[in-house]
Amino acid sequence: MSEHIRIGDIAPRVHYVADGVQTEFTYPFPIFQAGDIAVLRDSVPARFGYTVDGAGRSGGGTLRFAQAPAAGTRVTILRRLPITRVTDFQSNGVLRAATLNDELDSQMASLQEVRDDVSGTLRLDLSEAPSGTVLPLRQARADKLLGFNSLGEVTVYDRSGVLAAAFPGAIPRSVEDKLAETLTARDFGAVGDGITDDGPALQAAMNAAGSAGRYLVIGEGTFRTTMPLALSGNAAGLTMRGSLLYAGxxxxxxxxxxxxxxxxxxxxxxxxxxxxxxxxxxxxxxxxxxxxxxxxxxxxxxxxxxxxxxxxxxxxxxxxxxxxxxxxxxxxxxxxxxxxxxxxxxxxxxxxxxxxxxxxxxxxxxxxxxxxxxxxxxxxxxxxxxxxxxxxxxxxxxxxxxxxxxxxxxxxxxxxxxxxxxxxxxxxxxxxxxxxxxxxxxxxxxxxxxxxxxxxxxxxxxxxxxxxxxxxxxxxxQAAAHREFTREVGSVPSLRAAAFRWTATQTGFDRLACLSSNVGGGAATLADFAFPGLESFVLTDRGVILPGGRGLGFVVDARRAREFALAVDADNPRLVVQCFDGAMNLLTSGAGQLVRASGMSLTWSESARWWQGSADMTDADLTRLQVVRLEPAVAFAIIGVARIGANYEVRAMRLCTDPAVSPPLLYGLPDLRHGSRELKAEAEWDAPLIAAGATAQLNVPLPGARPGDFVQAAFSLATSGVLFLAQVGAQDVVSVTAWNRTAAGVDLNPGTVRVRLVKS
Structure with missing residues (x-):
């Protein structure tokens, strides 16, 4: 600095009232650096939003706000120095005048700040000798008001008289009025010891709260009352920290x-x-x-x-x-x-x-x-x-x-x-x-x-x-997930009505695959496990009894749907699931835990090659409603029930899923014959000339056809008096007979013979 700073006899503060336009405010006292300035806006410290010029000048400088304070804002600019030594003189060292002056200037500036602070404190007049200004001991001044006795010395008084809260516009009022702003039960004599009859005191407190529109507090304790109590709606409210014990x-x-x-x-x-x-x-x-x-x-x-x-x-x-x-x-x-x-x-x-x-x-x-x-x-x-x-x-x-x-x-x-x-x-x-x-x-x-x-x-x-x-x-x-699945994938409302004779000894069921727990070792694909019919099922008046080694299940495409809810009307059924990949090859436990249930564990059965529930699905054990979740590796699945412990009757089965998807239920397809009592086939036929009253015959292959099945045949062209008859002549073959009922020979044009077979 070109000239050493001079600390004049000037207060280290200045006050302004902003007009909403002015952004520059001067300060007349010197500072050593910009950080020595403190700024208050309406008594609130302002730590940013301004710059300070003039550090090191004896006559002060200028404080510039980036945005003008709002009109009426009280702006206070102060000097606030840290109380610390800024230099340290060494023994036998060079005592430079500039260094000494800086140290003395800093001390002088700090003393000015102390004098400025003291000027705003409560203190004795300079003409009075200092005496009698020591506060009474803590015990003596507790719960008292400070005042001055006849000698002007500090003393304490009981809390009475008129009080005014230390806020602008406060209304002076008595201590009693101040304490009565919130009423308490103890203000009216309630004890709260659980023995004293506090009823009259409590009712008096409630009456006072209602008449004065005050808030009532019933404090900690047990307040016994032998009378009913009533708090008027005129009261401002009620808080109970204790309890009422009614003995009325x-x-x-x-x-x-x-x-x-x-x-x-x-x-x-x-x-x-x-x-x-x-x-x-x-x-x-x-x-x-x-x-x-x-x-x-x-x-x-x-x-x-x-x-x-x-x-x-x-x-x-x-x-x-x-x-x-x-x-x-x-x-x-x-x-x-x-x-x-x-x-x-x-x-x-x-x-x-x-x-x-x-x-x-x-x-x-x-x-x-x-x-x-x-x-x-x-x-x-x-x-x-x-x-x-x-x-x-x-x-x-x-x-x-x-x-x-x-x-x-x-x-x-x-x-x-x-x-x-x-x-x-x-x-x-x-x-x-x-x-x-x-x-x-x-x-x-x-x-x-x-x-x-x-x-x-x-x-x-x-x-x-x-x-x-x-x-x-x-x-x-135990059923939250199950109840959310509302889109029906497959339904067999009556197992007895859905049953049909697949062969002379085997029974099948509409839309369901028949399952066995002892499929031959060469089985590897879905078609090997989803049978159209099996022996040993026992039909009842309302359903079917599953004997040992037997089960029933829905076959689903699981490439989009991952979760399914199975509902079964049966006597304690057991859940089973088989999993297959996109080529319909069986997935075993070697691929990990492929399937989980919502309310029980599923374990792998190596002999049956399916996942089965750890317990029966019963109402008593809260396991009847189960949701099955399949891993992404599973593309197709059989979801159903099987006989694991004891024989039981199954009367109805339904399978549902999330309404966001609608996965196909697979049955009755050329590669999956299960679940359908109706079979169809067709063959091209150029029949020879059929003499009057004569017949011609064609054998149509139909896998699953068995002697005794109901079968029909039709021809794709006009038959001109030729009647087509059909019967199952041998296993998997339907014999179609064309009978010329006219008096002349008939030569049919080439066409298609269609066969429809229905299991009874």
């Missing part, structure tokens, strides 16, 4: 929130509600309610506990509706009805609600002869009955009724004409085998069961008063 009269609501009449209780939050009955209800009085919620609209309600009542929670539309709110449910236990969704009057609807979670449970020893429900839709006589659009997400039900046929333990009970009730991801543990019980005109209900101890053996129970089939049941437990 039966047949009443332990805690009522919201008003009746035409008052709408809207946009409120009620959190952490916990209410338990001191002694469990006898479940006879349905006005015995734990938490009663009335006339709510767009509210948020969290119920952590409702225990021991006839009705755990009741949402009630009185003269106004109960609607468009969210209820978050916790433990709803030991109640006859966990949640009662109810209407009280014709104008008090209950609709468009969302319920999240909820563990509805009953102890196994509690009232073992009485039925119980998780959720009920109900209405008082003459009240609104079209409850609609209630959505439940992930409720769990443990109702302890599975092995008690004399009682009902069902997640949902609809006694009204409810509409569009949707429950997703239900868990049913120890319930009756019904997801719902409809006793009236419920409609458009959807119940999705994610897990159930009954697996997919579930239903909806319709009472005598139910006039509509109002429910869709989706049992996903």
């Amino acid at each position: 009269p039966g047949g009443r609501a332990a805690l009522t929130i919201g008003d009746g009449g035409a008052i709408r209780n809207a946009t409120k939050a009620y959190k952490g509600l916990r209410v338990a009955r001191a002694t469990v209800s006898d479940w006879t009085d349905f006005d015995d309610v734990g938490i009663l919620l009335r006339n709510m609209d767009a509210c948020l309600v969290e119920v952590h506990l409702a225990e021991g009542f006839t009705v755990g929670i009741r949402t009630l539309g009185v003269e106004r509706g109960f609607e468009d709110s969210n209820l978050f449910l916790g433990r709803i236990v030991n109640n006859c009805i966990g949640l009662d969704i109810r209407c009280q009057t014709a104008a008090g609807w209950n609709t468009s609600m969302r319920y999240h979670g909820g563990h509805f449970a009953v102890a196994s020893a509690l009232h073992p002869t009485l039925s119980r429900y998780g959720v009920r839709f109900s209405a008082a006589p003459g009240a609104y009955v079209a409850h609609n659009r209630h959505v439940f997400f992930g409720p769990a039900f443990e109702l302890q009724a599975r092995d008690r046929p004399a009682i009902l333990g069902i997640p949902f009970l609809s006694e009204v004409s409810s509409r569009a009730v949707m429950a997703y991801g239900l868990r049913m543990e120890g319930c009756s085998p019904y997801a719902a019980h409809h006793t009236a005109n419920a409609q458009d209900h959807v119940y999705e069961i994610a897990w159930a101890s009954q697996g997919y053996a579930l239903d909806v129970l319709y009472g005598p008063g139910a006039t509509r089939v109002g429910a869709v049941l989706r049992g996903l437990h």
